[in-house]
Amino acid sequence: MEKLIITAAISGAEVTKEHNPNVPYTVEEVGREAESAYKAGASIIHLHVRNDDGTPTQDKARFKACMDEIKKRCPDVIIQPSTGGAVGMSDEERLQPTELGPEMATLDCGTVNFGGDEIFINTENTIKNFGRILMERGVKPEIEVFDKGMIDYAIKFQKQGFIKKPMHFDFVLGVQISASARDLAFMVDSIPEGSTWTVAGMGRHQIPMAMIGMAMGGNVRVGFEDNVYISKGVLAKSNGELVEKVVRIAAELGREIATPDEAREILGLK
Ligand code: KMH
Numbered sequence: 273m274e275k276l277i278i279t280a281a282i283s284g285a286e287v288t289k290e291h292n293p294n295v296p297y298t299v300e301e302v303g304r305e306a307e308s309a310y311k312a313g314a315s316i317i318h319l320h321v322r323n324d325d326g327t328p329t330q331d332k333a334r335f336k337a338c339m340d341e342i343k344k345r346c347p348d349v350i351i352q353p354s355t356g357g358a359v360g361m362s363d364e365e366r367l368q369p370t371e372l373g374p375e376m377a378t379l380d381c382g383t384v385n386f387g388g389d390e391i392f393i394n395t396e397n398t399i400k401n402f403g404r405i406l407m408e409r410g411v412k413p414e415i416e417v418f419d420k421g422m423i424d425y426a427i428k429f430q431k432q433g434f435i436k437k438p439m440h441f442d443f444v445l446g447v448q449i450s451a452s453a454r455d456l457a458f459m460v461d462s463i464p465e466g467s468t469w470t471v472a473g474m475g476r477h478q479i480p481m482a483m484i485g486m487a488m489g490g491n492v493r494v495g496f497e498d499n500v501y502i503s504k505g506v507l508a509k510s511n512g513e514l515v516e517k518v519v520r521i522a523a524e525l526g527r528e529i530a531t532p533d534e535a536r537e538i539l540g541l542k
């Protein structure tokens with residue numbers, strides 16, 4: 273099996289210090305959390321940023337400050353800014369970090385129910401426009417899919433020239449589609465040959481989905497964005513602690529951990 277790429281989604285936009293006091297807001301805290309994940313074995317940092325009061329922002333200068341801090345502490349890590357931002361942000365706002373020349377950024381391939389009255393809107397035109405801009409800026413999309421239909425959108429937009437092959441998918445399970453082995457297998461079966469994939473299980477599904485994904489030969493995303501607990505009722509001390517848990521399970525499964533450069537090779541970033 274290929275080496276295992278671990279993505280750490282260290283901050284998210286919705287989770288707060290009320291959920292876990294270790295959720296990073298300041299530039300220093302973002303650097304600390306990225307470093308803990310990197311040292312534990314993460315090769316990709318999926319990044320949302322906040323103002324110091326915790327409100328989510330896609331501000332380019334704030335992203336630059338956080339990315340510089342991460343690069344200082346984890347010189348070779350792959351930084352993957354979010355273009356999803358937070359529910360309600362405009363497309364222009366969301367796209368700002370892609371102006372900083374990151375190696376990767378997310379491309380959300382459909383509209384999602386985000387709980388209560390929240391809707392994370394990605395119209396066809398938004399997806400195509402984001403796909404085109406990422407391509408023009410030389411940024412590899414991490415195609416976030418919250419449902420099987422979003423895979424079909426990605427395939428359609430790839431055929432129309434808005435996304436390049438080979439595609440890299442992130443299956444987000446437990447927001448819209450259920451976090452189950454059956455649905456993960458369905459997603460894996462639905463992507464084009466030659467694609468790579470990662471699984472991100474929400475909340476208590478994070479580690480079980482990671483285990484199934486690793487056994488299937490896929491890659492894994494963990495971190496505070498999706499889950500703040502290290503075990504039932506126990507808050508994780510850091511994103512690094514979540515990565516360490518995955519690394520321990522990977523060892524039992526015989527999956528070696530990819531360095532950032534090995535991840536670049538696998539993902540076709542170089
Ligand atoms: N915070 C969500 C509204 C992404 O990073 O691209 C969007 C999100 C997906 O988290």
Ligand code: ZN
Nearest residue numbers: 284354356497
């Ligand atoms: Zn995100």
